[in-house]
Amino acid sequence: MFAVAERGLDRVFGQRLNPFYHLGALSFLSFWIIAASGLYLYIFFETSISGAYPSIEELTHGQWYLGGILRSLHRYASGAMVITAVLHLLREFSLDRLRGSHWYSWFTGVPLLWLLVASGISGYWLVWDQLAQFVAVISAEWLDWLPIFTDPMSRNFINAAAVSDRFFSLLAFLHIGIPLALLLLMFVHIQRMTEARSNPPRGLALGTLASFIVLSLAWPALSQAPADLDFAVGSVDLDWFYLAIYPLVDRWSPGAAWLLAAGVTTVVAILPWLPPGRRGPAAVVNLENCNGCGRCFADCPYDAVTMQPRTDGASFAEEAVVADDLCARCGICVGACPTATPFRRASELVAGIELPALTVHDLRERIQGKTEGLDGEGRVLVVSCRERPRVAESAGVVAVELPCVGMLPPPFVDFVLSRRLADGVMLAGCSDCDCRYRFGNDWMDARVAGERDPALRARVPRERLDRYWESRPARSATAARLERFREALKSLGPYQRNAAATPTREVRDGAD
C-alpha cells in the first residue's frame, strides 16, 4: 500500500518533496504551527469558567481574520500531526526500521504518541463547550478506574457548582506543560540520528502551510454549544484524531479501554525485540589499516563510530571505534574508507573498517566472479541496495547486492570499468530522502560529484554510471531503465581509458 502511494507521490511531488519521505519532519512542522498559533490564542484566553468560552468565541468571530484563522490552524495542525506521526510509525514498521540501532527512535516514539494525544485532549477541555464537557466527564471516568484518587475525579464535574476557576488554571498549565514535555521527547527521539531531518524541504513546508490556511478559511474551527453540567451531552462533533478512544470508554468500560490502550502500547513498544530478529555482526575496525582519517566517523548515519586516541602505538593521532549497539550494519563506513579500494595489491584485501558479513575482499571477489560471464555489448553490473526489490539478472546484466548502496567504495566503479569487467555500472538504491540508512545515496551522489571523500576519480566517465534511486520501483520500470542504460552504453562503445586523464594511482596498504 505504501509502495503504491509513494510511487504516485513520487510522480507528483518528485522524490525530494515526497511527503512520505518527510513524515517525521512534517510532524515537527505541525508542532511549530501549533505552538506559534497557541501562543497567540493564549494571550486572549480567559482561564475561568465564565470567561473561557466567550473569550474563544470572541477570538473566533470578533477577530476571525487572525484569531479565528490561528484557532483553525491550531486545531488542524494538531490533527495533521496525529496523521503524520501515525503514518510515520506505520511506514517505519512496514520497512522494518525498528530493530537494531533503530530501537531507540522507535521506543521513544511510543510515549511521544501518548503525550501528543494528552496535549490535544487538554486543549479540548479549555474551550468549555459541549465537546469539552464530554471530554471532561469521560476523561474523569476513565481516570477514576485507576486506583490513584481517594475521591473520584468525576465528582468535580457532577454539576456546574463543582467546577472552579482554579480548574481552568490547572488545565492551562497542563496544556502548556504537556506539549513542552512532548517537544523535549521529540528532541530525545532524534538524538541518535546524525543530521536528523526535523524540517521538511521548503517547498513541502510552504505547500503544507498554505493548505492549512486554505482549510482554515474554507472550514473554520468552531466551538459547539457552551458546556452545561446540568444537562448531559447529546450528539457531539468528535475529533477522531484525539478522542477516538472516548466512545470506547463510554460504551465499553473504562477498564476495557485501559486494557486496550495499555495492550497496544506494550506490543508496539516491544516490537523491536520480537522475532524475527536479524542482525549480523557490527562493523569492525582493522587498526593496521586504519589511519584515523575520520571519514567513517563523518559518514555514519547513527553516530556508531567515534574517534578515540590511538591504542596501537601507530603514528596516527586517532582510531575509529564502533559501538556495537548503535551500528546499523549498513556498511556506509566501508564506503567511506579510503583503504577500501579494489586496486590494492595486498595479498589479502582488508580495509580499515569492514563489515564482517561482506568484507571488501569478498565484495571484489563477488564482483569479479559475477562479471566473468558477461559478454556482448552494453554489459552492466548493477550494485543494488538490499532494501529495494532485487534487480533481475539477464544476458548482459549481473547484480550484486549490498546492505546499502552507500557501502560501495567509489574506487570499485573505477575498478569495474578500467578492468573492463563491465561497460557500465548501475547503482540502484532507495529514493532520495528515503534511504533505509538515511544517507547512503546522498553520500554516493556527493562522492560521484567529487564533493565528498572518497570521491570518484575524475577519469571515470560519468555517462557509464547510472544512479537509479527508487525505493520501490515496479519491475517493469527497472527493466525499462536498464534497457535505456544499455542502449546508451552500446552507443558509447567499449570503454577506452583516456591516458590523458587523471593517471591511475594504485593504492597500497594504508595509503590513500
Place this chain on the structure above:
Amino acid sequence: MTSGVQKSGSAGRVGQWLGQAVAYALFMGCVGYFATSPAYQHTAPDQAMLKLTISHPGQSREACRERSAEELAGMPPNMRAPMDCPRERSPVTVELRLDDQQLFNAALAPSGLHSDGPASLYRRFSVPVGTHQLLMRLNDSVREPQLWHEARRQLDLKPGQIVVVDFDSPSREFLIH
C-alpha cells in the same frame, strides 16, 4: 542520471501542480472532516441521566473502649489515651432503586491503607425521560446493620437532564441536585 521526476514540458509541470493540489486537498479534507465528524451520540434524545456519587466515611467498625489502669500503666506516658478507638471504618452499603427496579446495590470499602478513609462512589445511569420514583438507602455501620438512611423522591426528568444523588455526611441525609 539520478532517477526522479522526469522533466518534461510545461504540460507535465501543470500536471504535477494539479496532482499536488489534489494531494493537498485530499489530506486537508481528511484533516478537516475527522476533526469534527462523524458525530458521536453520547446521550440519546429520549434519555436523561442519573448520577450517583457519594464520598462518606463509614462508622468505626468497632466501638471505642476504655483502657484499663493496667493497660495504661504498660504504655509510654505520652501515649496513655484513656480510650482505644480502632481506626478501621465500616463499609458503606448503598442501594438505589428506580421504579422498584434495582439500579445499584453494593458495599463500598473504606479507602486508605488502614481502611480509615471515606468510601467513595461514582456511577452514572441512563434513564428514560418522564416521571420516576426513586428510592435511596444507605447503611454505614456494621454494628447497626438495621439502621438505614433512606429517602424517596419523585423525579420528572426532561431530555438530557442530569440528576445527581449525593449523601451529605454532616446531616446524614441524601441530597438531590
